[in-house]
Amino acid sequence: MVTLSSPSPSISCVESGTCKSSHVSRVLISGPDNNLGESSEPKILRDVHISERLMEDFTELARENTEKDLETCGTLAAFLERGIFYVTTLIIPKQESTANSCQAxxxxxxxxxxxxxxxxxxxxxxxxxxxxxxMSSVDLHTHYSYQVMVPEAFAVVVAPTDSSS
Structure with a gap:
C-alpha cells in the first residue's frame, strides 16, 4: 500500500544559517569516466560541509512516518562559496511512501x-x-541521478530502529 505521507501536504523547507557542526568530505575522482571531459589524471572534488542539525531536523520531521513504518525522503541543498558547498537547506517534498520506498x-x-x-x-x-x-539497489540508482548533476553529491540513510548504529 502506498500512503501519502507527512510531514507536509506540499513541501517543507528547513534552513540553517551556519554549518558550525560540520563534516568535511574530500574525494578523488580519476579516469576517463569522470564526466568532466578532461584528462584522466585525478581531480579533487569540492569540499562539502553539512550541519549535524539538519540531520537531526530531518529525523524529527520523519518521526511520524517512522512510527507508521513509512519512509521519508528529502533533498539537501547547498550554496557554493570559494569552492566549498555549504549544505544549509533541507527540502521535504510532497511524497508517496511505503515501508520500503519513498517517491517525491x-x-x-x-x-x-x-x-x-x-x-x-x-x-x-x-x-x-x-x-x-x-543503500539499496533503488537507492544507488536514485543517487546516480544526483551525481550526474553534481559529482560531489552524497546520500544519507537514517535508520532509527537499527540498534547497531
Whole structure:
C-alpha cells in the first residue's frame, strides 16, 4: 500500500544559517569516466560541509512516518562559496511512501526552491524505518541521478530502529 505521507501536504523547507557542526568530505575522482571531459589524471572534488542539525531536523520531521513504518525522503541543498558547498537547506517534498520506498512528487517545486535561493542539489536523505542502514539497489540508482548533476553529491540513510548504529 502506498500512503501519502507527512510531514507536509506540499513541501517543507528547513534552513540553517551556519554549518558550525560540520563534516568535511574530500574525494578523488580519476579516469576517463569522470564526466568532466578532461584528462584522466585525478581531480579533487569540492569540499562539502553539512550541519549535524539538519540531520537531526530531518529525523524529527520523519518521526511520524517512522512510527507508521513509512519512509521519508528529502533533498539537501547547498550554496557554493570559494569552492566549498555549504549544505544549509533541507527540502521535504510532497511524497508517496511505503515501508520500503519513498517517491517525491511535484519535483518541480523542489527545483523552484533551489533556483529561487541559488542552491545546488548536493545530496538527498531518506529513512529506512524498519530496516538497517544501507543503500539499496533503488537507492544507488536514485543517487546516480544526483551525481550526474553534481559529482560531489552524497546520500544519507537514517535508520532509527537499527540498534547497531
Amino acid at each position: 512528487m511535484n519535483e518541480v517545486d523542489v527545483f523552484s526552491i533551489q533556483n529561487e535561493r541559488e542552491l545546488h542539489p548536493v545530496g538527498w536523505i531518506h529513512t529506512h524505518p524498519s530496516q538497517g542502514c544501507f
